[in-house]
Amino acid sequence: MAGKRKLPLDLLFVAGFVLLTDIFVLVPVLSGNFLRTYLGIFLVLFLPGYALTGAIFPAKKDLEGIERAVVSLGLSIAVVPIMGFGLNYTIWGIREIPVLTGLSVFTLFMCTVAYYMRSLLPEDEKFEVSFKASFLNTKTEILEKPESKVDKALAVILIFLILISVGGLAYIIGTPKEGDHFTEFYILGINRTTGDYPTEFVQGENGTVFVGIINHEYRPVDYTMEIRLENKSLPLPKNQRHVRLEHNMSWEEPVTFAPPVEGNNMKLDFLIFNETEKTVPYRDLHLWINVTKEA
Known part of the structure; x- marks a missing residue:
């Protein structure tokens, strides 16, 4: 046996x-x-x-x-x-x-x-x-x-x-050697792709995009985000306006905004500032949008 x-x-x-x-x-x-x-x-x-x-x-x-x-x-x-x-x-x-x-x-x-x-x-x-x-x-x-x-x-x-x-x-x-210090900043459409950005809006109605930040600065960074339509700031919740990230950490959330004015080919800016520079954007992205009056 x-x-x-x-x-x-x-x-x-x-x-x-x-x-x-x-x-x-x-x-x-x-x-x-x-x-x-x-x-x-x-x-x-x-x-x-x-x-x-x-x-x-x-x-x-x-x-x-x-x-x-x-x-x-x-x-x-x-x-x-x-x-x-x-x-x-x-x-x-x-x-x-x-x-x-x-x-x-x-x-x-x-x-x-x-x-x-x-x-x-x-x-x-x-x-x-x-x-x-x-x-x-x-x-x-x-x-x-x-x-x-x-x-x-x-x-x-x-x-x-x-x-x-x-x-x-x-x-x-x-004990890895530090590489380049930089921050990734990106926006995605509603399906989290780069091909379905919202560009047509009705005045006062909400639009949504996904915004992402990835910290490669080799230190914690306090980011401040701002959305501007034709250089005029749009309101954002506090938890989305201020984001703190450790090195190699990422943040990605849906961000909702409502264009308050009508117009064609208006520039919608997405800006982030770091803690050392509050007046000049550290990273910036933009979309061109059309806003029509509510029927």
Whole structure:
């Protein structure tokens, strides 16, 4: 009678690490923690490749410890760009949440495939990880095998370079260089597209557009928004007139206004000011509208 199957320790670790990374990215309280960056690096650079390696090479004789680690790193570097290329042609695009979802689903699915492939093998042939045994085997392979000093030195240098590369990448991502400081400001039509702006109005009746602001200033900014029709301000609710955004935060809401006068080809300005300049607009957009009298 077959014994009870044990869940592979390494695959449990990978699945747990993926879920932990998802929590640190998705939970607002944790998303600002520095651990989020380092968890994300490990998810991108190693875990997808390790799960895929486990699915392709389920037997312990297929790859040795160092070989499995190097192949895992290489496959991750290959998988992530391919996934990003595919997402670029979807409605989700290359954004944080779609990329996180794609990597998580792929890694967990490959862990399932790896577990199934190992279950088809005899117990003494399937690959499994004992962290203590892995450390001792790695030590033996590097330091105690009857190889030349040159081979041992090259193996040590290879491991050292991999560690330096991963550490350097972690530092670069963990302390990113500031890019250009700017604010995105946009208006969309009623269906949140750029092709259905309202241009025909009846005097005194409401019109609506969606207005968006995205802060890329690397600091919190207090924005003041104003709508002007032929240089005359239109009333706005206080919560839409004053908007405070942290760096990399966005604001998008429907903004309703009522043109008070009739006319053709009138300029409707959408303006935002920052806290340092109250007289000159920081960003401005406009529409040309026609307003007719109420019938």
